[in-house]
Amino acid sequence: MSEPATPSVMEALVSLAKRRGFVYQASEIYGGIRGFWDYGPLGVLLKNNIRDWWWRCMVECPPVGPDGSVIDMVGLDSSIIQHPTTWKASGHVDTFTDPMVDCRKTQSRYRADHIWTARAMVKRKNGNVDDLGLYSVMSGDDAPEIFAKRIDKVARKTGGGEVQVPVIESFVPFTKLTTEERAKVIGPDSDEPGTLTEPRPFNLMLDTYPGPIRDEANKAYLRPETAQGIFLNFKNVADTTRVKVPFGVAQVGKSFRNEVTPRNFIFRSREFEQMEMEFFCPPDDALKWYEFWRNERMKWWLTLGIKPENLKFRDHDQDELSHYSKATVDIEYKYPFTAPDFGELEGIAHRGDFDLSQHQQHSKVKLDYFDQELQLRLKEQGVAPDEIKKRSRYIPNVIEPASGLTRAVLVMLCEAYTVESRAGVEKFEFFRFPAKFAPIKCGIFPLVNKDGLPEIAEKLYMDLRTKFTCEYDPKQSIGKRYARMDEIGTPFSITIDTQTLTDQTVTIRDRDTQEQVRVSLAQVESYLRERMG
RNA sequence: GCGGCGGUAACUCAAUGGCAGAGUGUCAGCCUUCCAAGCUGAAUGUUGCGGGUUCGACUCCCGUCCGCCGCUCCA
Secondary structure: OEEOOOHHHHHHHHHHHHHOOOEEEOOHHHOOOOOOEEEOHHHHHHHHHHHHHHHHHHHHOOOEOOOOOEOEEEEOOOOOEOOOHHHHHHOHHHHOEEEEEEEOOOOOEEEHHHEEEEEEEEEOOOOOEEEEEEEEEEOOOOHHHHHHHHHHHHHHHOOOOEEOOOOHHHOEEHHHOOHHHHOOEEOOOOOOEOOEOOOEEEEOOOEEOOOOOOOHHHOEEEOOOOHHHHHHOHHHHHHHOOOOOOEEEEEEEEEEOOOOOOEOOOOEOOEEEEEEEEEEEOHHHHHHHHHHHHHHHHHHHHOOOOOHHHEEEEEOOHHHOOOOOOEEEEEEEOOOOOOOOOEEEEEEEEEEOHHHHHHHHHHOOOOOEEOHHHHHHHHHOOOOHHHHHHHOEEOOEEEEEEEEHHHHHHHHHHHHEEEEEEOOEEEEEEEOOOHHHOOOOEEEEEOOOOOOHHHHHHHHHHHHOOOOOEEEOOOOOHHHHHHHHHHOOOOEEEEEOHHHHHHOEEEEEEOOOOOEEEEEHHHHHHHHHHHHO
């Protein structure tokens, strides 16, 4: 009798994760630090297992392409800190640095440069023109219209008259006002002046100052995504590794974002780990590859044992696309805290040639690619020489599957978290990890701590530990040891009993069914390997 | 950053302004031939942190940090 994770179990899950050493709050003894988490002894094993599987599926054994040929894929581990111009070129300096304004009255938050202000001038019936104050509306082509409607209402309440609608060019962004003027503005959703706070710059990138001098000229950023390190090395990889377009470069590593509100356990943290791959392809094939990776990535998540009904695609609307993207789809998961809605897990973006073009422009280094195969093919097709020259040299387009490793850990924890009622325990909670990803694969126990059983168990342990992550435990009752293994998601428990002394067989207990099979000592390894996936 | 709620042992939680406790877990010993069993014992707290009120503060007040929910943002 098991029940699915619901929002109410999130706290229980976090407690269990803490109690058994999966995830701790960072700097806990100092009261914690918002948005940062430490992965404990079991958490790091789980995380590494997921990371290794991604690397295996992406770099060492990438999928076969749509045309049946193996995809070229290489790995990379670029620096967290890169030349600051990287982030200028990528657009992160501009788009990640938004001055924000809060309304004290309505609790709304706005981008300061999106608030447009204008004087509300109303021509009364007696011919006088009254100034009703400095009103604001959200920026946009319809700003004058919205402004007019709003002021008309105010005017009617104060005696009527004709609103003098400002032309769109005459609106003044909130950021351009003086401090005194800002204190008099009536917010877009407010009805009294002075409820908007001063704009506060909010840069989503964390910065630091490498070297001895701490000034603006030496400012550098901790990467907000691993992707740019790949783009910076596009030429290096293309020049030194014999890969040919189309090819991919994959990377796993830490990224940093100064999130406004870190929330929901490790879902949104300020330091997180990404698994990103940039796939470079001819512009004409980009959509084909976009479709390909979209499907491949969904297949990959299913290999983690995630229930298909907990995963779904969500295509981005045109107006929510990032500054760089031509098309993006998210793979979403039904987290306990978003349910019944879904939350982001991975984004697959068609980035066009934006990144390489930007870096080419800012670095003045050519980042185009000469496609010799395409040249030959065009020649065979009898295309004119000028045309061949033009088309066989291009800036590749990029398809980017970018997922959060630390989010994958969260999904794994959510998906595996199970509550069952068992004999003696009304609510027994444990992690039902797929064997392949379980931090500990196997516990090895002597049924009792005497009669020569510990010696045999220890010998088996010394052998198995060279092949799987194992634990040996001779202490306490067997039930307690099984329960402890179940709790941390260990799929198998091997017990040495007195029968082992006579026929050299042991029992192997399955975490999910609690059933045991007898296997000879010699076959334990192959038995486990078969079930490990 | 704004608003609301909260913070006591590793975890879950008690404690009229008056001796900081329980269960679970952990550890040790005994006992145990298969599922958190039994018995005995042990360790673990500047009650998030810092101030204030008071003879006396886990308890009341202020500040701060952290967490949860809602804005907002995002892999």
